Amino acid sequence: MKRSHLRHAVVAAAAALSLTTMAARAADVDTKRLLEADKHPADWLTYHGSYKSWHYSGLDQINATNVKNLKVAWTHATPRSTRGLQSFPLVVDGVLYYSGSFNQLFALDGATGNLIWAYKQKLNEDLVAKQTHSPYNRGIAIGFGNIYMGTLDGKLAAIDMKTGKLNWETKLVESEKLTVGFTGAPLLVKDKVIIGSQGGEWPYRGPIFGVDANSGKLAWTFFTVGGNDESDPARKTWGGDSWKTGGGGGWMAGGYDPKTNTVYWGTANPAPLYDWGGADWKTTGARPGDNLYTTSVLGLDPDTGKVKFFHQELPHDAWDFDSAVGEFVMLERGGKEYIVHANKGGFVFVYDRNLKVENVWQGVKNINFVKSIDPKTGELIGRRDMAEGKHEALCPYIAGGYSWNSGTYNPGTGLYYKVANEWCMDLEVVKTTPILEPMAQLNIGSNFTVNKTTPDGGKARGHVSAYDPFTGKVKWEVEYAQPPLASLLSTKGNLVFVPDARGWLHALDARTGKELWSHNDGQGHNGGIISYMAKGKQYIAVATGWGGLAGDDYKALWGEPWTSMPTDQGALVVFGL
Amino acid sequence: MQQRLVATLGFVLGIGCCATAVAQISGPMSSGYKPSTAQAQPSTTQAPPVAGKDEKGLDVNKLFAGTCGWCHSNGGRTAGKGPQLMGTTLTDAEIASRIKNGKPGAMPAFGGTFSDDDIKAIIRYIRDLKES
Numbered sequence: 001m002k003r004s005h006l007r008h009a010v011v012a013a014a015a016a017l018s019l020t021t022m023a024a025r026a027a028d029v030d031t032k033r034l035l036e037a038d039k040h041p042a043d044w045l046t047y048h049g050s051y052k053s054w055h056y057s058g059l060d061q062i063n064a065t066n067v068k069n070l071k072v073a074w075t076h077a078t079p080r081s082t083r084g085l086q087s088f089p090l091v092v093d094g095v096l097y098y099s100g101s102f103n104q105l106f107a108l109d110g111a112t113g114n115l116i117w118a119y120k121q122k123l124n125e126d127l128v129a130k131q132t133h134s135p136y137n138r139g140i141a142i143g144f145g146n147i148y149m150g151t152l153d154g155k156l157a158a159i160d161m162k163t164g165k166l167n168w169e170t171k172l173v174e175s176e177k178l179t180v181g182f183t184g185a186p187l188l189v190k191d192k193v194i195i196g197s198q199g200g201e202w203p204y205r206g207p208i209f210g211v212d213a214n215s216g217k218l219a220w221t222f223f224t225v226g227g228n229d230e231s232d233p234a235r236k237t238w239g240g241d242s243w244k245t246g247g248g249g250g251w252m253a254g255g256y257d258p259k260t261n262t263v264y265w266g267t268a269n270p271a272p273l274y275d276w277g278g279a280d281w282k283t284t285g286a287r288p289g290d291n292l293y294t295t296s297v298l299g300l301d302p303d304t305g306k307v308k309f310f311h312q313e314l315p316h317d318a319w320d321f322d323s324a325v326g327e328f329v330m331l332e333r334g335g336k337e338y339i340v341h342a343n344k345g346g347f348v349f350v351y352d353r354n355l356k357v358e359n360v361w362q363g364v365k366n367i368n369f370v371k372s373i374d375p376k377t378g379e380l381i382g383r384r385d386m387a388e389g390k391h392e393a394l395c396p397y398i399a400g401g402y403s404w405n406s407g408t409y410n411p412g413t414g415l416y417y418k419v420a421n422e423w424c425m426d427l428e429v430v431k432t433t434p435i436l437e438p439m440a441q442l443n444i445g446s447n448f449t450v451n452k453t454t455p456d457g458g459k460a461r462g463h464v465s466a467y468d469p470f471t472g473k474v475k476w477e478v479e480y481a482q483p484p485l486a487s488l489l490s491t492k493g494n495l496v497f498v499p500d501a502r503g504w505l506h507a508l509d510a511r512t513g514k515e516l517w518s519h520n521d522g523q524g525h526n527g528g529i530i531s532y533m534a535k536g537k538q539y540i541a542v543a544t545g546w547g548g549l550a551g552d553d554y555k556a557l558w559g560e561p562w563t564s565m566p567t568d569q570g571a572l573v574v575f576g577l
Numbered sequence: 578m579q580q581r582l583v584a585t586l587g588f589v590l591g592i593g594c595c596a597t598a599v600a601q602i603s604g605p606m607s608s609g610y611k612p613s614t615a616q617a618q619p620s621t622t623q624a625p626p627v628a629g630k631d632e633k634g635l636d637v638n639k640l641f642a643g644t645c646g647w648c649h650s651n652g653g654r655t656a657g658k659g660p661q662l663m664g665t666t667l668t669d670a671e672i673a674s675r676i677k678n679g680k681p682g683a684m685p686a687f688g689g690t691f692s693d694d695d696i697k698a699i700i701r702y703i704r705d706l707k708e709s
Contacts, residue, residue: 435644
């Protein structure tokens with residue numbers, strides 16, 4: 001055999017072996033691989049990057065020195081991108097998977113962008129047309145050969161990751177009656193797919209589900225409003241029958257600590273959002289009492305769904321500052337393990353792994369729904385409870401001091417990077433009654449208007465801040481005239497990527513905040529960003545496409561370019577050197 | 578909407594049935610916060626957990642504060658996520674069509690929720706809107 005023939009044969013054999021290995025490994029995303037996600041930065045295996053929720057990439061081919069050479073490698077236009085592209089890609093063995101509006105799924109070659117397969121969930125489109133928090137999907141989970149996706153009409157679907165064919169689907173929420181379904185990403189923990197329903201302003205009881213990852217059989221349900229039965233002490237924290245329509249839910253993916261076998265999940269606010277009970281909320285109003293387990297962080301047993309411990313961040317949340325936003329950043333310092341969790345109200349809670357409060361710090365400047373939160377106990381000090389009638393300049397605005405997209409922790413700098421929003425609102429609290437028939441409707445409890453200025457004398461705005469995650473001490477801060485609404489990514493290459501609302505993707509020096517590179521993607525960002533490796537090369541993938549419940553406010557607040565920005569387009573844009 | 582009380586009870590009971598069908602869950606322990614269980618007694622001022630309209634018809638002000646105001650700010654007087662409704666140049670027929678059919682990605686379809694009389698009441702409310 002000639003040398004060249006021999007080389008070809010070896011290459012062919014290697015390629016065949018590589019394909020075989022890829023196929024074998026692709027079906028082998030299991031607990032072990034998920035637990036070791038940080039050791040394999042070529043992949044991006046869960047919504048939050050790993051169970052540690054760092055949104056950090058250990059890749060450094062692209063770094064602070066060469067990022068100036070970053071260019072678009074490929075793009076994928078996402079069909080039917082109503083309300084933009086809000087999802088988070090995952091990558092396994094060089095194949096990139098992501099979801100789009102109307103529960104579409106795509107599998108693409110991570111190096112070239114070539115389509116491997118596309119999947120469209122069969123939806124009840126009449127129902128979708130009646131939904132307010134729809135038709136976006138924010139992310140997926142992967143494992144056991146499946147892509148797991150919650151659907152707008154209340155199902156959990158498992159799609160074969162090799163073929164793009166539906167393996168099974170399980171109906172979990174009666175969306176035809178309750179209007180809402182699922183938009184958030186599931187979390188795979190051992191053999192359970194855990195997913196939380198939408199809730200909050202919807203008059204229901206916001207369940208979180210554990211589903212068998214292989215069979216699709218429902219294993220457990222946990223109601224975030226009032227618990228599962230009358231013996232649950234949470235039931236007594238709702239006056240009268242208010243627990244039956246109390247909102248709640250868990251609309252974003254949580255985290256997991258394998259050492260204690262605990263799933264951490266943040267819950268949404270109670271309904272109505274604004275309670276006319278005012279200062280007498282313990283005994284009167286729409287929902288007298290603490291309203292457990294709304295606006296709480298839960299420690300759940302993933303096998304049974306039982307609550308092991310919890311902390312209610314805002315007892316009787318009267319401001320729609322739920323705990324569903326905020327990733328569970330798993331950290332270690334001085335031999336002790338912590339969880340850092342941001343609340344929509346603009347405070348960041350530091351817990352031990354049993355959810356005992358270790359510290360609370362304020363990351364947003366304009367806050368007046370409370371005067372402070374006791375850093376030792378988590379107790380709210382100086383609550384601003386609003387009775388029926390008009391109230392001016394409540395801060396933050398309903399869209400949150402921290403919105404639903406994620407920050408990032410970089411172990412190299414030891415800093416936690418997060419977008420903070422400075423904005424406020426006027427409102428008139430009104431007594432409402434929940435609408436349940438013929439299908440549930442929003443129950444807000446006020447008319448409100450966003451303000452263009454803030455009490456500190458500034459304008460409504462945002463900033464990306466680099467914090468000490470334990471104390472909140474700011475290392476650096478970059479202000480943006482409009483809050484970026486997308487997630488952040490930090491990398492081992494000393495970079496922090498900020499996808500902004502105008503359409504610019506910025507690369508900042510993680511150590512100083514200095515801008516090193518930027519690129520205009522042509523439309524605002526309101527979704528995820530990851531880094532991965534395919535065929536030996538590092539890429540950055542970012543979701544582009546504007547729209548959604550926070551983004552729609554930008555027209556009234558800032559006019560152009562958002563007045564003219566399309567809200568029915570989306571694309572995944574991928575960068576490489 | 579007149580039969581909402583009965584329907585709502587059925588709906589709530591349905592939820593209760595679902596709850597009992599899943600695994601029994603014992604009481605949790607809170608490490609960081611102890612709820613005050615004595616505080617939440619049934620309230621005499623709490624609105625009944627049923628929807629709808631009183632004998633005078635649909636209370637559109639409440640409807641906006643509950644549902645529509647999510648997008649139509651300040652009761653429809655100010656542009657928010659959705660457009661300002663006060664002073665709209667749309668005809669009654671166009672407003673009715675938008676309420677019934679919605680607008681993809683912007684406004685849900687409420688045709689199955691509101692009767693023609695309800696929609697007329699909503700249009701009257703919009704036409705009567707004044708600066709607050």
